[in-house]
Amino acid sequence: MSNKKKRKYYLYTALGFVTIATFAAVIMAAKKWNQPLFAGVELPTYAFTQTATKPADDSDNTEKTSTPTPMRSADSHQSIESVTTPDVLRFYRSTATPLCGGPPVMTFLAIGVDTMDDDYYYGLADVIRIVRVDFLSPRVTILTLPRDLWVEIPEISDHYGITHGKLNQAYLYGTKGMGYYDGPGQGAGLMALTLAHNFDLFVDHYGVINMATMARIINAVGGIDIYLEEAVDGRVRDQKVDFSAGHNHLTGRNAILFARARQQDSDLNRINRQTQVLYALQEKILSPSILPQIPKLITTFQDAVITDLSLNDIANLTCLVPHITNEKMIIGNLPEHLLEEGRQYDPVRKTNVWAYKPDLDAIRTLIGKFQSGTWPQDVSQVDVNRIE
Numbered sequence: 001m002s003n004k005k006k007r008k009y010y011l012y013t014a015l016g017f018v019t020i021a022t023f024a025a026v027i028m029a030a031k032k033w034n035q036p037l038f039a040g041v042e043l044p045t046y047a048f049t050q051t052a053t054k055p056a057d058d059s060d061n062t063e064k065t066s067t068p069t070p071m072r073s074a075d076s077h078q079s080i081e082s083v084t085t086p087d088v089l090r091f092y093r094s095t096a097t098p099l100c101g102g103p104p105v106m107t108f109l110a111i112g113v114d115t116m117d118d119d120y121y122y123g124l125a126d127v128i129r130i131v132r133v134d135f136l137s138p139r140v141t142i143l144t145l146p147r148d149l150w151v152e153i154p155e156i157s158d159h160y161g162i163t164h165g166k167l168n169q170a171y172l173y174g175t176k177g178m179g180y181y182d183g184p185g186q187g188a189g190l191m192a193l194t195l196a197h198n199f200d201l202f203v204d205h206y207g208v209i210n211m212a213t214m215a216r217i218i219n220a221v222g223g224i225d226i227y228l229e230e231a232v233d234g235r236v237r238d239q240k241v242d243f244s245a246g247h248n249h250l251t252g253r254n255a256i257l258f259a260r261a262r263q264q265d266s267d268l269n270r271i272n273r274q275t276q277v278l279y280a281l282q283e284k285i286l287s288p289s290i291l292p293q294i295p296k297l298i299t300t301f302q303d304a305v306i307t308d309l310s311l312n313d314i315a316n317l318t319c320l321v322p323h324i325t326n327e328k329m330i331i332g333n334l335p336e337h338l339l340e341e342g343r344q345y346d347p348v349r350k351t352n353v354w355a356y357k358p359d360l361d362a363i364r365t366l367i368g369k370f371q372s373g374t375w376p377q378d379v380s381q382v383d384v385n386r387i388e
Contacts, residue, residue, distance in 0.1 A: 098135035100319035106133040107371065109192055109206040111171060116212040120306055122178065123210065125171035125191060126260070127274055130201065134373060135316070138323045142278070142331040143370050144271050150344045150355040151198045153190070156180040161347055166355055169348075170194040171208075185308065198360065201367050207307040215252030217281075217301055221290050223251050224280035226258070232273070234261045250280075268336065275331050282329060285321070294318055332376035338362050 098104050112127030113120065130143040147168035156162050156173050159180040165173070174181035174190030181190040188206040195201040218224055226248050234241035234257045241257050250258060259277045262270040284290055298318060309317075338359040343352040369375035 096136045099138050099323060100135060100316045102133070102135035102313075102316035102320065103204075104134070104136050105373070106135070106205065106313075106317075107131070107203045108133065109188060109195070109203040111188055111191065111206065111208045112214060113171065113187075113208060113210050115210050117210065118212070118304055120187075120208060120210065121176050123172060123175060123187070125168040125187070126211075128167060128191075130195075130203065130370070132370065132373065133317065133320065135320060138320055138328065140324050140329045141370065141373070141376065142329070143367070144275065144331060144333045145195075146267060146271065146334065146339065146356055148267055148355050149339075150357050151194055153194050154197045155183065155193065156190070164344070165346065165348070166353070167191070167194065186306075188306065188308075198358075199367050200364050201371070205307065205309050205313065207305055207309065209305045211256050213301060213304040215256050216304075217297070218250070218252035218255050220297060220300070221281070221284045221293075223249055224255055224277065224284050225249050226276050226280050232258065232261055234258055250277075255280075268333070271333065278331065279326070279329075282324075283326065286325070291322060294321060330376050332370070334358075334363060334366070338366075 096104070108131040110127070110129040110131050111125045113123035114126040115123040117123075125147055128145040128147055130145065132141040132143070134140070145167060147166065149167040150164065151167050151170065152163060153165050153170050153173065159173070162173065162180070170191045171187040172178060174183075174185070174187035176186060181187075183189050183193065185192065185206060188208050192203050192206060195203070228243060228245050228248060231245045232243040234243055234254075241254055243254075243258055243261075248258075255277050259274045260270070261273060285294065295318065298314060302314070339356040340359070342355065342357055344355045344357070345351075346353045366375065
């Protein structure tokens with residue numbers, strides 16, 4: 001073989017290897033792009049029953065459709081992706097195109113834990129939100145759940161005979177430090193399972209953030225601004241900050257103290273203060289000066305949170321952010337009349353603890369409406385005293 005032919009042979013061989021390597025790298029990148037950053041969750045089967053929609057007769061073209069009925073299967077557990085989809089949603093999804101390449105709807109369990117440590121080894125769930133992201137409308141609906149709900153916690157009875165506890169304890173018992181839960185997702189996984197078990201509430205993904213990271217995010221956007229009708233006593237243990245009536249600019253630290261304050265009123269009012277912080281942060285993120293920085297913010301803080309979202313999921317959600325104005329983000333609370341205050345026996349602490357005993361049937365009905373996107377519809381339904 002001549003030297004010229006040898007050079008061509010080596011060149012083509014090298015190009016072949018480069019092509020194969022590039023192709024392999026693209027495949028690996030695509031897999032990583034769609035791979036969850038942390039383990040997902042496993043929930044009971046969620047099935048639906050529905051009557052087909054058709055006109056009653058030739059003279060009556062009114063469509064009559066039954067309401068999808070959620071049913072738990074006691075023995076069956078499967079991943080979120082295999083959950084049955086009702087026919088009405090299937091039709092809806094086939095006739096509209098979701099924005100940003102996302103799914104028609106994504107339901108997300110958002111948890112804020114009460115620790116400052118980035119290892120997430122322990123921690124109670126201090127903030128619990130269910131976020132329903134509609135890529136078709138687009139709209140974001142957030143359901144707030146009190147941390148003191150008294151619930152049945154499944155799959156950990158081998159540890160001290162624990163069968164019940166506060167909702168925030170469901171996260172703690174699933175953490176690496178406690179090690180009571182063997183399923184995927186650790187604390188978030190056990191909380192997701194607990195929500196499904198008690199309320200027929202099913203989520204697609206989860207995210208966990210600690211107080212220190214939340215404070216750093218607020219500082220990174222230059223703080224937030226809130227308006228208070230009356231002053232708030234911000235004492236939390238040995239820390240005290242008074243928030244005066246009127247306009248307040250809050251740093252990350254003060255925003256966390258404000259969100260956690262409950263010295264002067266109830267835990268439900270504390271939840272409302274957390275909601276104020278979320279609205280203020282959303283308004284700041286959507287401001288012209290911060291909006292272009294969202295990709296950089298995500299890159300900066302993505303390793304400081306725990307989530308089973310993939311990079312592709314995060315990109316889809318980031319793309320949707322500019323479309324979610326204040327009118328398209330609605331935060332709803334459980335009505336107070338569905339929560340009975342009282343004391344329950346905690347087998348771990350061996351004492352009676354204060355908690356909310358939920359009206360399970362009524363809350364399941366309300367959560368069914370939340371999951372179908374029919375409640376809450378607008379900000380007038382956010383007030384717990386006016387929710388029906």
